[in-house]
Amino acid sequence: ISTPASQPVAFSNYLSIIVPDDQKDGLRLDDQPLPSFVLWTNIPGQKLSGASFNISIGSHTVHHVDKSKFSLITYGFESYDSYGYPGGLQLKAQCIVKTPD
Secondary structure (H helix, E strand, C coil): CECCCCCCCCCEEEEEEEEEHHHHHHEEECCEECCCCCCCEECCCCCEEEEEEECCCCECCEEECCCCCCEEEEEEECCCCEEEEECCCCCCCCCCCCCCC
8 A cells, every 4th residue: 555745745644444353463564563543443243443544655554464454444534635555455357358369
């Protein structure tokens, strides 16, 4: 994932993650465990937890040490502008396009 550069505006940048309850400890941000200030919230009726937290400007990597699946959205805003997009989609091919030889 990547945040916009600080110029011409400085966004407040965030990362939101949803992961199975028993897989939270395996998440890594830039090859490090998630920051200790991350607060997880259980999602009612599910075996999932979610968390949102501030991230620094720049490019980041997020992965799970056991290759467990998780959902990720990065977003940011400032007074008059905002952005947001999903990260790490594992989309399957919807069709195969054959081109003539």
